[in-house]
Structures are given as structure tokens and as C-alpha cells.
Amino acid sequence: MRKYKKDEHGRLPHHWLAEKTQTHTLELASVGVWSICLNDEALTTRDNKGETSIDIARRSGACAEIIGLLSNTPEEARSLGCMGMNRLYAVGLLEE
DSSP: OOOOOOOTTSOOHHHHHHHHOSSOOHHHHHHHHHHHHHOGGGGGOOOTTSOOHHHHHHHHTOOHHHHHHHTSOHHHHHHHHHHHHHHHHSTTTTTO
8 A cells, every 4th residue: 555745734644635535526526535545544644733634625615525535544445436426426437
């Protein structure tokens, strides 16, 4: 499993996705899914302020799909698998 390096704020890609996705697009949802597939433990990683990606998503008003995606536990993400999460949160992208 690949681990990401934290930035100067202690944030991983999941944290930035949570903060910047107020509008849902299939592409952003797919990036979120595959990022979680590469490092599902990052769902519970806290930044320097003690926030997880779901904390940031809720505070910043992220779209419902991203909030749903980031609400998964690492165990749930592993159980769903990459294709299962893609079907749930990036519906339509695979059909295009």
C-alpha cells in the first residue's frame, strides 16, 4: 500500500479533496476513490489541527458524494473495493 507524504499543514491528498470539492464531478469523485484505494488508512489520518478528511469535508460544505466517500472507514473501503466505491461515488464515469 502506498503512503503519501504530508504537507507543511500535516495534510494528505484526502484532506485537500475534502476542502475543495463543493461541487461534485465524476472526475473528482474518481480521484477520491482511487486515492483511498492507494491509502485507505488516510481516511483516519489527522492533520496538524487534529482534523480528519471527513471533518474538513463537513466543515467546508463538500458535496454529498465526497462526504459519503470520506465517511467510510478504512475497513469499509477495503470491503467495497475500488470498483465498488467507484460505482457508489463516481457513478457514470465507468460507462463513458
